[in-house]
Amino acid sequence: MTLRTTLLRHQPQPGGPEPHFDWLLEPDETDGDPERRDVSTWRCHIRPDRLEIGESAILAPIAPHRRAWLDARIHASRSLSPPLGSATVIDRGVVEPAGTVPLEIRISWSQSTKVHRLRIEESTPGRHVVLRLADPSDSSTPDGSLDPS
DSSP: OOEEEEEEEOOOTTSSSOEEEEEOOSSSSSOOOOOOOEEEEEOOOOOOOOTTTTTTOOOOEEEEEEHHHOOOOOEEEEOTTTTSSSEEEEEEEEEEOOOSSSEEEEEEEOOOEEEEEEEEEEEEEEEEEEEOOOOOGGGEEEEEEEOOO
């Protein structure tokens, strides 16, 4: 089963929250209603699609977002109620769940040729960490060990 994911850049107006990224992950069940607010969403200050192997970022769960964002084109932007500013799609991807606890996923981001293997786990109540793991497809050595370059 593959699921969709979208990464938004949220640029608030003065008086709103600080600029950040919203990472959306489609739920397992499908509904089809683009206005339904049931897409799991995390706020992060580092782009998860740009993590290098071994790097991590803090994720804070926030209110679910609309399904419409999963279908939006890259660079699509929407004005939000003041002081929330605007949100712009900066990357999209396809997710293959690879485990449940902690959640391990493989993402093919639209702007990358490599598959990103990520583990998401709760670090403290209400805060999560995403860690980019090495993926066997990252290897270029015959024995499967990671290429140190």
